[in-house]
Amino acid sequence: MSLIYTIDLAGTFVFTVSGALAASDKKHHHDIFSVFFTGFITAIGGGTIRDVLLGAYPVVWINNMDYLLAIFAGVLFTLLFRRYIIRLYRTLSLFDTIGMAIYVVLGVQKSIAFDVNLGAAVILGMMSGIFGGVIRDTLLNEIPLIFRKELYATPCLLGAGLFVILHSLQVEEQLNFLLSVLFIILFRLFAAKYHWSFPRLQFREEADN
Numbered sequence: 595m596s597l598i599y600t601i602d603l604a605g606t607f608v609f610t611v612s613g614a615l616a617a618s619d620k621k622h623h624h625d626i627f628s629v630f631f632t633g634f635i636t637a638i639g640g641g642t643i644r645d646v647l648l649g650a651y652p653v654v655w656i657n658n659m660d661y662l663l664a665i666f667a668g669v670l671f672t673l674l675f676r677r678y679i680i681r682l683y684r685t686l687s688l689f690d691t692i693g694m695a696i697y698v699v700l701g702v703q704k705s706i707a708f709d710v711n712l713g714a715a716v717i718l719g720m721m722s723g724i725f726g727g728v729i730r731d732t733l734l735n736e737i738p739l740i741f742r743k744e745l746y747a748t749p750c751l752l753g754a755g756l757f758v759i760l761h762s763l764q765v766e767e768q769l770n771f772l773l774s775v776l777f778i779i780l781f782r783l784f785a786a787k788y789h790w791s792f793p794r795l796q797f798r799e800e801a802d803n
Contacts (some may be wrong), residue, residue, distance in 0.1 A: 603664045605696030610637040610668025612690040613730045630669045639726035644701050644718050648708045695778035698723030698750045702757045712758045719754035745785040753778035
């Protein structure tokens with residue numbers, strides 16, 4: 595089992611935890627099935643959209659049982675240890691950030707393997723990382739993080755761009771993977787901690803003449 599494959603399964607696990615934690619929050623009052631479904635769709639949403647756009651069939655979780663086992667493990671872990679991890683989740687959204695970073699870089703890597711242009715690879719990598727969370731928040735009737743003031747998609751784009759640059763410089767693949775994932779995680783955590791954001795656009799309605 596390669597290091598990147600192991601990290602891929604770990605990303606599936608932590609993204610599942612992110613979704614299951616969000617669904618098990620007291621204000622949502624969801625049952626076990628809805629917690630599982632939210633964790634599941636958070637884990638596979640972005641990667642499934644990426645594979646559909648790439649024409650990569652069957653999508654990876656359909657063809658490999660290990661991903662479903664990682665999802666089951668993530669839901670079970672959340673149900674058993676929720677009270678111990680919920681504070682960490684609320685302060686830095688750590689599980690969402692780790693899963694997002696892993697999926698972004700995996701998305702770029704897979705896109706490059708399908709010979710798409712490098713700009714498209716960056717965009718598909720970003721989609722892999724954030725669309726699971728977008729679907730999760732939409733299902734839970736929350737405003738997706740991508741539409742909030744704090745930086746969310748930007749770390750994904752920059753991290754995907756970093757992977758493409760290092761790939762073009764022929765940096766060893768696993769080292770490139772780890773450096774790009776670490777960059778996204780640190781950027782996202784610092785952005786959340788110090789409230790980095792772009793200036794808001796304000797549109798003024800012109801007065802009727």
